[in-house]
Amino acid sequence: MSDPNVAGGLPVDRIIELQRQYRFQWEAAQDCYVLLYPEGLIQLRGSAGEIMKHVDGLSSIDDIVANLEKAYPGQDLRPDVIGFLEHAHGKGWIRVKS
């Protein structure tokens, strides 16, 4: 069990943002969200793209969970959101806003 207040080194009450060198956007040509970085891209399909859309430099992990649960009522999304954001942090895509 991971600490419920910390997601992969990310405190759930701190605002998170994309790392400086990443750019996140919808790509019509690929029919999905993508994360662009030097000389490459990562396709974020389905829930991954939906979660990353909320990493806006204004919201904490708690806010993101709340916003998503508002958009998809009746679902417990917290484990999925934290799981993905841990993954994203481990990959160096996101950071705590200073």
Next chain:
Amino acid sequence: MEKAGSESSPRLPAGPLWVNAEVTYKCPLHCVFCYNPIDYAKTGAELTTDQWLKALREARALGAVQLGISGGEPLMRDDCEVLVTEASRMGYYVNLLTSGIGLTEKRIAAFRAGGLSQIQLSFQDSTREMNDFLSSTKTFDLKSKVAKLIKQYDYPMVLNVVLHRMNIDHIQQILEMAEAIGADHVELANTQYYAWAMVNRDQLLPSQEQLTRAEAITNKFRERVGNKMKLYFVVPDYYATRPKKCMNGWGTTFLNIAPDGLAMPCHEARMLPGLNLPNVKDHDLKWIWQESHGFRAYRGDSWMKEPCRSCPEKEKDYGGCRCQAFLLTGDATNTDPVCDLSPKHDLVTSVVARAQKPGNTVKAQPIVFRLDKNSATRSEPAKPEAPIES
């Protein structure tokens, strides 16, 4: 919420993913390994700002997401800020590839405001006093100043260092210099042999001993700095036994636009004979990408000859680099002779064998700098300047 894998590798897109805009061949440097054509001085007028923007919009509509703005030295054009800003607004991830010469605070502030995503600072030989280069305070001061600006504007520090026979033994100093200026990513790219580097091949190709030593020093340095500084070491093709999957396959991913508007599947394709390369001034990019002869010529594998045609590895590397095949064998449809399955592999091994000889080959023949006067008297394809006595 729809459940799906968190990420996946991109399927083959309909259009190019990556555009490299060589906005000018003008350059304040005279690097002996430059991959710009050796007859660049004879190239026609550069595209205007509007012509660039039109081409970039068309490529973006095809699905291109990465944009490199390079040259020559792109900062020689005073509309770089406009190109960066507009391209970023179009949705490109914009990377500026520069020597740093001309990167003032005013310009970097404008790039930052315009949405530039990354700056790749190349760290090359900018002086004619090659041997003094690494101890040249002038170079170090310039790079330090530019590096400071890059950090100040919150960009990761991405360094590209071109290695060759004459500087590879200084790898320790190069790495220390990179660390001193706070590099985050360092690509130690050995010269590959096209264009000016081909002309100067015998002076530039390192020996096996030099390569082994440099790689060992790099590995040791990597162990010490850990994640603080990511190091990539790229060996010369000539020392491989299988060719690279050049450009990820011809006309699959990459689109290069030269200063005069010529659209090419790679930086070097201009020199290939019999290739009708289209110009963005005359055609829209959709036609260029999908229909033009230049982009279809070596797409897929129908052009292949043996031994590639029946090779189980043909999908892995598509027979290597067409330009290298042409430069070395005179026929772009041949197997890249870097491959040890090529019947012409000895064209590579004989050059490599010569590079193992000690001694300073520089004395045997003059090295040719990338200068307008040297370009004006030359024509592609590039050939090694003069045969070296064996």
